[in-house]
Amino acid sequence: MLNDLLNGFYTLLNPSYILILIIGSFFGIVFGAIPGLGPVIGATLLIPFTYHINPAAGILLIAGVYVAGTFGGSQTAILFNIPGAPENTCTKIDGYPLTQKGQAAKALSIAIVASAIGGIFSSIILIFGSTRLMTISYLFGPVEYFALTLLGMSIIVGLSKNFFKGLLSGFLGIFLSTVGMSSIDGTLRFTFGSKFLLNGFNFVPIMIGVYAIAEVFYQVKIHFNFNTGKKVKFKMEFPKKKDLKYVKNTIARSSLLGLIIGALPGAGAVLANYMGYSMEESVNKNNKIPFGNGNLRGVAAPEAANNSAAVATFIPLLALGIPGGAVTAILLGVFEINGINPGPTLLTTNKEMVYTLFAGILIINILILLTGFLEVKVITKLLKVPKHYLFPAIFIFASVGAYSVNNSFFDVLIMVIFGLIGYYMKKYGYSVAILVLGLVLGPIMENNLLRGLIKYNNNPFMFFTKPLGALFLIISVSFFLWPLFYKIQNIYKNNA
Amino acid sequence: MITKVAGPILIFFISLYILIIRIPKIEIMVKNSNSILFPKILLIGMLITSIVIIVKNLKLFKLNDLHFDFKFENLKEKFVLNIIFGFIYVIGIYILGFFVITPLYLFFITFFLGGKNHFFNIIYSIIITAIIYFIFIKFLYVPLPEGKWFFKNINEIFLF
Numbered sequence: 001m002l003n004d005l006l007n008g009f010y011t012l013l014n015p016s017y018i019l020i021l022i023i024g025s026f027f028g029i030v031f032g033a034i035p036g037l038g039p040v041i042g043a044t045l046l047i048p049f050t051y052h053i054n055p056a057a058g059i060l061l062i063a064g065v066y067v068a069g070t071f072g073g074s075q076t077a078i079l080f081n082i083p084g085a086p087e088n089t090c091t092k093i094d095g096y097p098l099t100q101k102g103q104a105a106k107a108l109s110i111a112i113v114a115s116a117i118g119g120i121f122s123s124i125i126l127i128f129g130s131t132r133l134m135t136i137s138y139l140f141g142p143v144e145y146f147a148l149t150l151l152g153m154s155i156i157v158g159l160s161k162n163f164f165k166g167l168l169s170g171f172l173g174i175f176l177s178t179v180g181m182s183s184i185d186g187t188l189r190f191t192f193g194s195k196f197l198l199n200g201f202n203f204v205p206i207m208i209g210v211y212a213i214a215e216v217f218y219q220v221k222i223h224f225n226f227n228t229g230k231k232v233k234f235k236m237e238f239p240k241k242k243d244l245k246y247v248k249n250t251i252a253r254s255s256l257l258g259l260i261i262g263a264l265p266g267a268g269a270v271l272a273n274y275m276g277y278s279m280e281e282s283v284n285k286n287n288k289i290p291f292g293n294g295n296l297r298g299v300a301a302p303e304a305a306n307n308s309a310a311v312a313t314f315i316p317l318l319a320l321g322i323p324g325g326a327v328t329a330i331l332l333g334v335f336e337i338n339g340i341n342p343g344p345t346l347l348t349t350n351k352e353m354v355y356t357l358f359a360g361i362l363i364i365n366i367l368i369l370l371t372g373f374l375e376v377k378v379i380t381k382l383l384k385v386p387k388h389y390l391f392p393a394i395f396i397f398a399s400v401g402a403y404s405v406n407n408s409f410f411d412v413l414i415m416v417i418f419g420l421i422g423y424y425m426k427k428y429g430y431s432v433a434i435l436v437l438g439l440v441l442g443p444i445m446e447n448n449l450l451r452g453l454i455k456y457n458n459n460p461f462m463f464f465t466k467p468l469g470a471l472f473l474i475i476s477v478s479f480f481l482w483p484l485f486y487k488i489q490n491i492y493k494n495n496a
Numbered sequence: 497m498i499t500k501v502a503g504p505i506l507i508f509f510i511s512l513y514i515l516i517i518r519i520p521k522i523e524i525m526v527k528n529s530n531s532i533l534f535p536k537i538l539l540i541g542m543l544i545t546s547i548v549i550i551v552k553n554l555k556l557f558k559l560n561d562l563h564f565d566f567k568f569e570n571l572k573e574k575f576v577l578n579i580i581f582g583f584i585y586v587i588g589i590y591i592l593g594f595f596v597i598t599p600l601y602l603f604f605i606t607f608f609l610g611g612k613n614h615f616f617n618i619i620y621s622i623i624i625t626a627i628i629y630f631i632f633i634k635f636l637y638v639p640l641p642e643g644k645w646f647f648k649n650i651n652e653i654f655l656f
Binding site for chain 1: 499500502503504514518522523524525526529531532533534535538539541542545546548549552555575578579582583584585586589590594598601602605609610611620622624628631632637638639640641
């Protein structure tokens, strides 16, 4: 195994891979730092590029954008109180007060170290854990796969801000995945006689639409301009020994928490950021500087947790072929386009690529540590690019990207239509991430459900005879029922 | 108010239409196959969930709220223009081709969104088009839309 990993590092010495890693990390940090964009949009815009380069390089490019982007958003959260991405929402709570106290450099340097350590920790677990999980996942049959995808959906729906809106987004996403020819018996479903829909919706234009185009429409609508009117002066410095000592346990705890959250399908870095902060707040109640007033642990905890979770989302993707979030859903698509099936067979069919990916993810996190200190100043300058130049360029890149998938105008049209749908969803509180996850998990869910039904003579109750499948199903049902139970409990409390 | 529930109402009617009218017409390729089962479950789920969302919103509904959020004056807003320009661009790349419509789109959209320096807007439009040209055509070898009729000839000039 170590030999394979060393081979992976050796492959990365190729200049084209080094370039991909640098581009991915830089692009990720820039997209992560620009409020309203974030790593998901960055990754979405890069999908078309992955079609035309080596699969491992393409996957590393997206992975680089995601992992580095999850860190990138912390910079604007700390400097301007505006998180670049939802993954950094809690970082601003203590990061911005530190900037107000003139300690921006201290907060940024701790964010860099915490992000890098969180990511490196998860990368090591990913390397050793996912290979172990791949060997166990041979035990997974259709029931377990169906139950696991349902679990992924139930977690993301159960934890969404509005349960019913989350549920509707999920149903819609999964339903869209059923359009086209059924993989079970070749039946044509909901194609309305269109030849473009014979193979169903291509998920790339939909993703570009609901993420990038919807954001372009949304930002223009709210007249958003990244002009804070504030000039923050700081000189980047490496963190001091006493500061590192102060946050070391926090980073360790949050990295572990992020790993667990990220490894669950459907949860991801956004939840890890919240949970990391909340956990640290409850663990450290007697601080000299209370949380919310510029406590360094309040910066380290969410940053370590989100980066750890971002890397950990690769565990279910690589080991089981089930994406943990929006970006890993994109990656699943990139795998499929290149004819690679992530899951138990990945280690035997594409061993070299897997270890190159492992080595690459580890290096991306080390790059955050090395380049993070240099990039902060560049990023603050890039943030001054006016939106009337930034968003039209994104629209053009998105359109060309959608077109290049199949060289089809239909895909560009689908992209704009889903851009409008995504705009509506964003405006009225529906989750785009759930729609996308549904779209990607839908075929896995349906195929395994139908295969399971065939196996058990159309008796779904037989699914509960499989212990692992039953466990996943019970947890899924609890996640679906939890918000309802919580609401009933609240009504009961209010009446009492 | 109406735009707030427009989505669930639309999903409700589309689900009902597909469930009642489209699904019975689907020709199932293999007898006793379950290929329609999964979409049926999803459609029923969508129907129920959209009803719940509509009812929840109706609870907060007041008669004064019975208006469309969309106003004619909004047409002047950058938001609507941006969407219209978006659709024009999509149609434009089909007819005029990438190399004609892209700089035009970029020039006009940056102007409407607030870029008042025409010279800079022109330079910006050309630079972005050139960047895409080099990335997609020279580096990735991806064909870009060439347009129709004589616009095709204009676009071909750039595809040397």
